[in-house]
Amino acid sequence: MSINTPPITPQQYEVLHGGGAEAAEIAGQRLSRRRFLRRSMLAVWGLSTTAAVAGALYMMYPNLAGQFGSALTIGIKSAFPATKPSEYTLGQKGVFYVQEAKTYISHLAAGSPLLLSGSNLTDQLQSESFVKDSDGSYWVALYQRCVHLGCTVPFRNDCVSFKCPCHGSHYNVDGEYLDGPAPRSLDRFALSFSGTSVIVDTGMLNNKVSRPEASTRIIPMPTQQCSV
Numbered sequence: 001m002s003i004n005t006p007p008i009t010p011q012q013y014e015v016l017h018g019g020g021a022e023a024a025e026i027a028g029q030r031l032s033r034r035r036f037l038r039r040s041m042l043a044v045w046g047l048s049t050t051a052a053v054a055g056a057l058y059m060m061y062p063n064l065a066g067q068f069g070s071a072l073t074i075g076i077k078s079a080f081p082a083t084k085p086s087e088y089t090l091g092q093k094g095v096f097y098v099q100e101a102k103t104y105i106s107h108l109a110a111g112s113p114l115l116l117s118g119s120n121l122t123d124q125l126q127s128e129s130f131v132k133d134s135d136g137s138y139w140v141a142l143y144q145r146c147v148h149l150g151c152t153v154p155f156r157n158d159c160v161s162f163k164c165p166c167h168g169s170h171y172n173v174d175g176e177y178l179d180g181p182a183p184r185s186l187d188r189f190a191l192s193f194s195g196t197s198v199i200v201d202t203g204m205l206n207n208k209v210s211r212p213e214a215s216t217r218i219i220p221m222p223t224q225q226c227s228v
């Protein structure tokens with residue numbers, strides 16, 4: 001039996017086929033039921049569609065607030081003291097690992113020896129996502145992921161640089177490529193300040209920093225060799 005045709009009693013059948021006002025009333029009731037059922041089905045379909053669209057939107061634009069993939073406040077400036085590249089020491093000065101942001105903060109002291117100057121320096125700092133602070137120091141937030149095949153890259157105090165344990169890609173304290181199979185320098189996230197707080201936007205990645213050449217390298221290569 002069709003869902004649009006609710007059962008009727010024998011008496012109703014008689015009336016319907018006998019005609020008259022009573023028949024018209026019953027026919028009207030059946031029509032109303034049919035409309036009701038149709039509207040109910042449309043309402044269920046509408047709710048299902050809305051839920052499906054909401055689910056798809058969540059998949060496309062998940063709410064990552066406070067998680068990796070969003071802007072994270074990682075601490076106050078004074079927790080990341082700057083130093084010269086040759087004196088970087090993990091967790092103490094110059095370079096700091098921030099686990100929730102999967103990031104190394106590199107904080108270069110004002111007056112550090114640099115290989116570029118003037119507009120060349122300004123342009124290169126901008127293309128490598130450095131942020132100049134009011135005290136003249138420079139900040140950059142480096143993604144921990146090796147740009148060769150994705151291993152996590154540790155910072156090595158012994159050779160004052162990042163060296164990937166997987167295939168040996170080697171990066172300077174600011175993430176600039178030094179040697180190994182990596183196709184480019186380390187990727188970096190957008191960094192900004194809010195008062196004295198440091199914010200790393202892990203949803204904004206600069207993955208276009210080329211291997212430096214003599215005319216684009218910012219920081220001198222380290223003099224210490226890695227033991228392995």
Ligand code: FES
Pocket residue numbers: 146147148149150151164165166167168169180181182
């Ligand atoms: S994954 Fe780092 S060198 Fe290959």
